[in-house]
Amino acid sequence: MTPVVRARDLVQTYAVRRGLLRAAAKLQAVRGVSLEIAPGQTLAVVGESGSGKSTLGRMIGLIEKPLTGELELDGADAIKRASGTAARLRRTVQFVFQNPYGSLNPRKKIGAILTEPLIINTDLTRKDRIAKAQDMMARVGLRPEHYTRYPHMFSGGQRQRIAIARALILDPKLVVADEPISALDVSIQAQVLNLLADLQRDTGVAYLFISHDLTVVGHIAHNVLVLYLGVAVEQGPKTVIFDRPLHPYTQALLASTPVTTGTKRPRIVVKGEPPSPINPPPGCVFSTRCPYVTDRCRLERPATRVVAGRLVACHYAEKFLQTMSS
Numbered sequence: 001m002t003p004v005v006r007a008r009d010l011v012q013t014y015a016v017r018r019g020l021l022r023a024a025a026k027l028q029a030v031r032g033v034s035l036e037i038a039p040g041q042t043l044a045v046v047g048e049s050g051s052g053k054s055t056l057g058r059m060i061g062l063i064e065k066p067l068t069g070e071l072e073l074d075g076a077d078a079i080k081r082a083s084g085t086a087a088r089l090r091r092t093v094q095f096v097f098q099n100p101y102g103s104l105n106p107r108k109k110i111g112a113i114l115t116e117p118l119i120i121n122t123d124l125t126r127k128d129r130i131a132k133a134q135d136m137m138a139r140v141g142l143r144p145e146h147y148t149r150y151p152h153m154f155s156g157g158q159r160q161r162i163a164i165a166r167a168l169i170l171d172p173k174l175v176v177a178d179e180p181i182s183a184l185d186v187s188i189q190a191q192v193l194n195l196l197a198d199l200q201r202d203t204g205v206a207y208l209f210i211s212h213d214l215t216v217v218g219h220i221a222h223n224v225l226v227l228y229l230g231v232a233v234e235q236g237p238k239t240v241i242f243d244r245p246l247h248p249y250t251q252a253l254l255a256s257t258p259v260t261t262g263t264k265r266p267r268i269v270v271k272g273e274p275p276s277p278i279n280p281p282p283g284c285v286f287s288t289r290c291p292y293v294t295d296r297c298r299l300e301r302p303a304t305r306v307v308a309g310r311l312v313a314c315h316y317a318e319k320f321l322q323t324m325s326s
Helices: 053-060 086-092 110-121 126-139 144-148 156-168 187-204 214-220 238-244 249-257 297-298 317-325
Strands: 005-016 025-037 042-046 068-073 093-096 173-178 206-210 221-226 233-236 305-307 311-313
Touching: 005 053, 025 053, 025 206, 025 221, 025 233, 042 053, 042 214, 053 173, 053 206, 086 093, 086 126, 093 156, 093 214, 110 156, 110 311, 126 144, 126 156, 126 238, 156 187, 187 206, 187 214, 206 214, 214 238, 221 238, 221 249, 233 238, 233 249, 305 317
Parallel strands: 042 206, 042 221, 093 173, 173 206
Antiparallel strands: 005 025, 005 068, 221 233, 233 311, 305 311
């Protein structure tokens, strides 16, 4: 099965001004991240604030161009685009943002918000556009009378349903969902997650799901990519990583997640704050906070390799695997 997304060694840096007489510094937001997403699958990108999750999502979603690396969407080169592919690629990937109200034009009615992408990207007649918008509203749980209302007349959960409808109105192959439920009440979050799962089952759309909440990730993801300071420290199937996390940072994230059933995870103490992405550590990016750090970790950046069914960037992944197995 051909992946919807195939990315290789994506790098993104930003110039940061440091004063009138000082040269601009380079903020290394994403450092050589690779990933693939198959049709109908969800890849969850997790990590602390500032880890590069949203930057990665913007590159995959064609909002930003990577500094270096390769990116394919639906089999087409998304960086060196061939003539005539730009419009198709815009339809291939859509976004659902964190703040549903901020992403909706408050001056337009819901019908206009949903039909506008069809006006720009399709040749449908006005009657067909209205029919498709109303059909999409029904699929996300909105009523026909909502078509003529404004965004401020809806609750947060309803607004996010509108944003999801707008993202899916063009039948995309991929939706980048950047913290899509973090601004919603807990009682509404489960409804939106179930809606996303139902739409994925019905349409075969793939999701790049950005989140800091591993409990949510456990419900929706098929695969997980753990980012720390712009580096993919662990990546693989959700069940493999959740059952036996091998990178100390992944272990710490999962240990901090509340567990209602099953065996309680051992507590991993991580002290301090992440280092500045302007001046990252020369070795392992997690070396300044890792409880198992050695001199090798401080000096040598670990290569990403396959260990026990996942990709992991840690010198001692095999050692952690043996400890868990014993």
